[in-house]
Amino acid sequence: MNVFSACVNTAAGFSALLPLLVQAEEKSLPAAPDPLASGGKVMIFLIVIIALIVVLAWLVNKLRGTRLIPSQGAIRVIASQPLGMKEKIAVVQIGEKQMVIGVTPQQITHLTDLDEPLPQGQETSPGSFQELLKKAIRS
Numbered sequence: 001m002n003v004f005s006a007c008v009n010t011a012a013g014f015s016a017l018l019p020l021l022v023q024a025e026e027k028s029l030p031a032a033p034d035p036l037a038s039g040g041k042v043m044i045f046l047i048v049i050i051a052l053i054v055v056l057a058w059l060v061n062k063l064r065g066t067r068l069i070p071s072q073g074a075i076r077v078i079a080s081q082p083l084g085m086k087e088k089i090a091v092v093q094i095g096e097k098q099m100v101i102g103v104t105p106q107q108i109t110h111l112t113d114l115d116e117p118l119p120q121g122q123e124t125s126p127g128s129f130q131e132l133l134k135k136a137i138r139s
Contacts, residue, residue: 059133076120077091078093088103091118093120098114098117098118099112099114
């Protein structure tokens with residue numbers, strides 16, 4: 001047997017084993033992730049985040065005029081009514097006296113004093129968060 005025939009026999013043996021080695025390597029490699037599937041997850045996540053931002057912005061806009069914490073000082077806001085984006089009329093109690101004031105971004109104007117005080121029951125206690133949320137959704 002010469003060297004050439006020995007090399008040919010060895011190469012033929014390796015060529016028979018080559019498909020088995022390739023199959024073994026293919027089985028051991030993990031499947032590549034589908035780029036469209038991960039892109040879809042990212043898009044859904046972004047849509048959820050944007051929707052959450054829009055809902056929170058709407059909720060803040062609705063609750064902007066309401067007070068979540070009642071005032072406990074000598075000056076208390078009894079009632080408030082928005083007239084526009086930046087203007088409102090408010091009834092303020094200072095001691096035993098109630099006044100109606102006009103509020104704009106530039107100034108606060110005293111409009112009149114009330115002869116009979118307004119009831120304070122509803123406006124001073126904000127209620128639970130659930131009640132405030134229901135009120136904001138209805139209006």
